[in-house]
Amino acid sequence: MLNVNPDISKAQTISTDFYLKSEYLELTKEKIFANSWQFIGDTDQIKEPGWVTPVNFLENYLNEPLLLSRDKQGEVHCLSNVCTHRGNLLVERPCKLNDIRCKYHGRRFQLDGKFAFMPEFKEVENFPAENDNLTNLPVFKFGKWLFTSLNPKHPAEDQFREMIDRVSWMPFEDFHFRPELSQEYKVKAHWALYCENYLEGFHIPFVHAGLNSIIDYGNYTTELFRYSNLQLGLAKENDEMCFDLPSTSPDFGKRVAGYYFWVFPNMMFNFYPWGLSINVVKPTGQSTCTVSFLSYVWDENKLRQGAGANLHQVEMEDEDVVEHVQKGIRSRFYQHGRYSVKMEKGTHHFHRLLTEFMS
Ligand code: FES
Numbered sequence: 001m002l003n004v005n006p007d008i009s010k011a012q013t014i015s016t017d018f019y020l021k022s023e024y025l026e027l028t029k030e031k032i033f034a035n036s037w038q039f040i041g042d043t044d045q046i047k048e049p050g051w052v053t054p055v056n057f058l059e060n061y062l063n064e065p066l067l068l069s070r071d072k073q074g075e076v077h078c079l080s081n082v083c084t085h086r087g088n089l090l091v092e093r094p095c096k097l098n099d100i101r102c103k104y105h106g107r108r109f110q111l112d113g114k115f116a117f118m119p120e121f122k123e124v125e126n127f128p129a130e131n132d133n134l135t136n137l138p139v140f141k142f143g144k145w146l147f148t149s150l151n152p153k154h155p156a157e158d159q160f161r162e163m164i165d166r167v168s169w170m171p172f173e174d175f176h177f178r179p180e181l182s183q184e185y186k187v188k189a190h191w192a193l194y195c196e197n198y199l200e201g202f203h204i205p206f207v208h209a210g211l212n213s214i215i216d217y218g219n220y221t222t223e224l225f226r227y228s229n230l231q232l233g234l235a236k237e238n239d240e241m242c243f244d245l246p247s248t249s250p251d252f253g254k255r256v257a258g259y260y261f262w263v264f265p266n267m268m269f270n271f272y273p274w275g276l277s278i279n280v281v282k283p284t285g286q287s288t289c290t291v292s293f294l295s296y297v298w299d300e301n302k303l304r305q306g307a308g309a310n311l312h313q314v315e316m317e318d319e320d321v322v323e324h325v326q327k328g329i330r331s332r333f334y335q336h337g338r339y340s341v342k343m344e345k346g347t348h349h350f351h352r353l354l355t356e357f358m359s
């Protein structure tokens with residue numbers, strides 16, 4: 001069984017079995033990814049009543065076909081995208097509709113997922129029943145960003161509260177998605193190796209020369225919360241780009257170059273003076289994952305400055321080292337490492353949560 005000592009000064013890192021054995025990758029589907037809250041898009045994708053957009057929940061892994069919709073009253077829903085008759089997929093691309101209509105035999109649903117009509121079903125007994133409606137999943141909204149859970153084990157607030165409290169002063173409605181600044185990276189490493197690398201700033205001076213010249217490594221801090229944590233990067237020099245914080249911010253007076261929030265199990269919310277880079281790490285295989293970088297720009301003028309200036313370069317440096325670790329952990333001579341108490345609190349926190357959810 002997986003076990004990580006709660007005392008970081010005594011703990012060994014999680015067993016390499018977690019990354020290498022296929023039964024863990026399979027168990028992780030239900031125990032971690034179905035149970036937690038996952039990013040599914042933003043409200044601009046369903047701006048007006050009648051808009052629907054399909055979402056494949058963790059493509060190439062859980063592959064659950066979902067649908068975001070905005071009903072006539074303006075309410076947002078996350079629905080199953082599978083027809084309750086014989087299982088046809090309902091919506092294939094974003095579009096504006098009056099109702100959701102199955103192309104196979106004409107079953108219709110309201111935009112809130114309620115069954116509306118079915119041809120040739122007069123003689124069918126006990127019809128329609130509750131399970132002829134589309135399954136309606138819970139939706140959590142933070143700013144304009146939407147999340148759902150297939151089988152929530154804890155309330156969404158528990159996953160996001162600390163982040164929301166910390167940055168709630170930002171004008172989220174002015175954050176605009178920029179596809180040309182967004183990218184998908186295919187990484188040849190287990191999804192958890194990618195996350196645990198993100199969770200420590202320990203490697204910054206060794207791996208990221210450019211970032212290291214901007215971030216004050218000596219004052220880099222990690223704060224742990226129940227299902228998330230925050231790495232706070234302060235600007236090194238007085239002329240480096242940092243947030244213009246309002247007095248209501250808990251960080252007022254600090255020269256914050258970047259807020260690096262990680263939210264269990266696989267999401268990163270990196271706030272920079274220019275806006276937000278959301279990173280979602282999606283398992284795609286035993287030693288592969290896809291990382292979506294989604295850029296939401298708030299202040300165009302600050303785009304190419306400071307800690308968030310060159311995300312692609314930093315990503316290439318991270319991928320390189322994480323792919324080397326993927327090769328290294330297969331070694332017969334490596335089973336566990338230890339943690340730096342000062343610098344690897346975030347990685348230890350992540351491993352502890354993995355063992356908690358897997359047990
Ligand atoms: S599968 Fe949708 S109406 Fe038959």
Ligand SMILES: [Fe+2]
Nearest residue numbers: 197198208318
């Ligand atoms: Fe890094």
